[in-house]
Amino acid sequence: MDRRRGLSVRLKLTLSYAGFLMLAGALLLAAVGVFLLRQGWLLTNERGAVRATPGTVFLRSFAPTAAGVMAFLLVFGLLGGWFLAGRMLAPLDRITHATRTAEAGSLSHRIRLPGRRDEFRELADALDTMLARLEAHVVEQQRFAANASHELRTPLAVSKALLDVARTDPDQDTDEIIDRLHSVNTRAIDLTEALLLLSRAGQRSFAREHVDLSLLAEEATETLLPLAERHGVILETGGDVTPSVGSPTLLLQLTTNLVHNAIVHNIPGRGRVWVHTTPGAHTSLLTVENTGELINAHQASTLTEPFQRGTERVHTGHPGVGLGLAIVNTITQAHDGTLTLTPRPAGGLRITVELPTSPPRSGR
Structure with a gap:
């Protein structure tokens, strides 16, 4: 499916971490600001004490500091969030590489994610198990197709040989050739029906x-x-x-x-x-x-x-199919x-x- 490229998961996590850190910092600074406003601080200058309103104190003394703290939290949140997101998402790189390798046709590659069990490792182990089963299934299907081709080729080759004999040797007993052709054809039909039955049963497309x-x-x-x-x-x-x-x-x-x-x-x-x-x-x-x-x-x-x-x-004389x-x-x-x-x-x-x-x- 063709989709427009959006923001990476790492960038989204980084922005989430930074946004959460900024929100926590803003709430903390707001709490401190409210506390300072309620205290009604006094400003002093060289001429002596001058009583100022709490709002003036907040704007002149606390606001610049708060802005500096928020700027620091933003930079720290972006850098730290980018680093932490990269560490957390590192297992996904190995999982993605394994799935792309399997998509290219190589089912022998395994993720084998180290470390203790967590969500990523459970996902990696599940994918390893799936890849192992797919590999075994593909090998089994390839072997089955090769064997089926060989089994089907045998009666066809025998039929061709019998027809060649009938064509090149006019004195050959026709009834004998017909009987042998009938036997070979019956075996080919039995094999084909067995293959069809095997396919239908494997699909589980039946009523119980x-x-x-x-x-x-x-x-x-x-x-x-x-x-x-x-x-x-x-x-x-x-x-x-x-x-x-x-x-x-x-x-x-x-x-x-x-x-x-x-x-x-x-x-x-x-x-x-x-x-x-x-x-x-x-x-x-x-x-x-x-x-x-x-x-x-x-x-x-x-x-x-x-x-x-x-x-x-x-x-036994009855090799079957x-x-x-x-x-x-x-x-x-x-x-x-x-x-x-x-x-x-x-x-x-x-x-x-x-x-x-x-x-x-x-x-x-």
């Missing part, structure tokens, strides 16, 4: 309704039962009525992703998945636990990042919930989603 997590768990397991049967995985669902608040569509997607993830990243032919819901006074729990290969704590902590895949996924748990994490955060991933000692993973039972006060 009362939902029952136990019903969502039953619906998700029924939908994925054929997939579990094909993998030889046993599904077990349990739990009482578990109320929560949020988007039924997004929470169903969250539950479906968790159950799907637990099925395809399991032990083929002898795996098990446990889906359980637990109601609470302020929060409700959705827990999905599965058997599988051993996962360490570091691997578990990275599985919610976009396009991160555990080592066991290479052997790498956004299943990332979508779960985003939906959980959009509902002001908590997502916890815990490796099982015997292998596999235990995932717990904790969601509030009432809408947030902020009305987000």
Whole structure:
């Protein structure tokens, strides 16, 4: 926004200090003057005592002194006020420099204002925290964009290669090429839809309704039962009525992703998945636990990042698009919930989603 330049804050504070000092001095001199007028002083000269009026005494003796004092207070107030204002506003120079550096695109700069905590230091610390979060967010978005571009480029490159083969080799089996193109195209569509869902969930642009997590768990397991049967995985669902608040569509997607993830990243032919819901006074729990290969704590902590895949996924034949748990994490955060991933000692993973039972006060 273009604005006309006004007086600096330092100059305003200087004038305020000087004005206040002048006012205090004027009041003090006025009090002394009133006192002198009431005393009715006598003037003496070389000829002897001559009685004068109090007003004459004040004008001849006190007024010049008062004017000199006021002039001194004005100069002292301006100089002292300018110095004190500069000292007080010095932290703002560092804060302004940091914000301009961030505006230029460098988010790694920090203010790190020294000294004890006061209003300026609280502001500087808040800005440092904001800059740190912005830097982490930008780095995450850049990494996400690079990974998404790579993931989207793969099916496009495969499609181009298949079309080139069909064009240059007329004896190639057309049905086989069509089937492979269909598979590649389906993967590209799934990835695009997952990216769109991830974006919508992150924006929190959804209406909140009362939902029952136990019903969502039953619906998700029924939908994925054929997939579990094909993998030889046993599904077990349990739990009482578990109320929560949020988007039924997004929470169903969250539950479906968790159950799907637990099925395809399991032990083929002898795996098990446990889906359980637990109601609470302020929060409700959705827990999905599965058997599988051993996962360490570091691997578990990275599985919610976009396009991160555990080592066991290479052997399942269902690599997915790498956004299943990332979508779960985003939906959980959009509902002001908590997502916890815990490796099982015997292998596999235990995932717990904790969601509030009432809408947030902020009305987000």
